[in-house]
Amino acid sequence: MAHPVDVHVGKRIRHRRWLVGMTQQQLAERVGIKFQQIQKYETGANRVSASRLWDIADALDVPVSFFFEGIETEGEDQPKAENVPADILGDKEALDLVRSYYAIPENQRRRLFELARVLSDVA
Known part of the structure; x- marks a missing residue:
């Protein structure tokens, strides 16, 4: 093992x-x-x-x-956000989203981030 x-x-x-x-x-x-x-x-x-x-x-x-990084907290009971996988970096879709996000120019990226925050607060 x-x-x-x-x-x-x-x-x-x-x-x-x-x-x-x-x-x-x-x-x-x-x-x-x-x-x-x-x-x-x-x-x-x-x-x-x-x-x-x-x-x-x-x-x-x-x-x-x-x-x-993160190894000392792995396996400990931590509050987790709802609908967020425990191993978010293991999710291919999440990685693709992060890669795409950082490909956006910084000023537009900030606006997209604020929009996502507003939408997630409403949901």
Whole structure:
């Protein structure tokens, strides 16, 4: 059985890769490994070594600490917003929405954000 930390790190690798629009193959090429290894990392089946995690962080343009964010609160009872998946970054539609949102110019993005807040308060 995979260690929970390995699973968490793998999820964070996958989420960041999706967020930047990179395929497993592209990430593997940047790191110098086979894409199957990326698959194993992302599922937590294989543990990521420190040096490999360093290379992955560099390829995904995040600090190594990014992969450990949220791990201390995982599994704790926390108030959750209704209709929001516990693992929102695991939802492909949510990631696509975030990617599209950040592609919008900042002034228009702010207006869209305010509109979304108003609509969610009404619902």
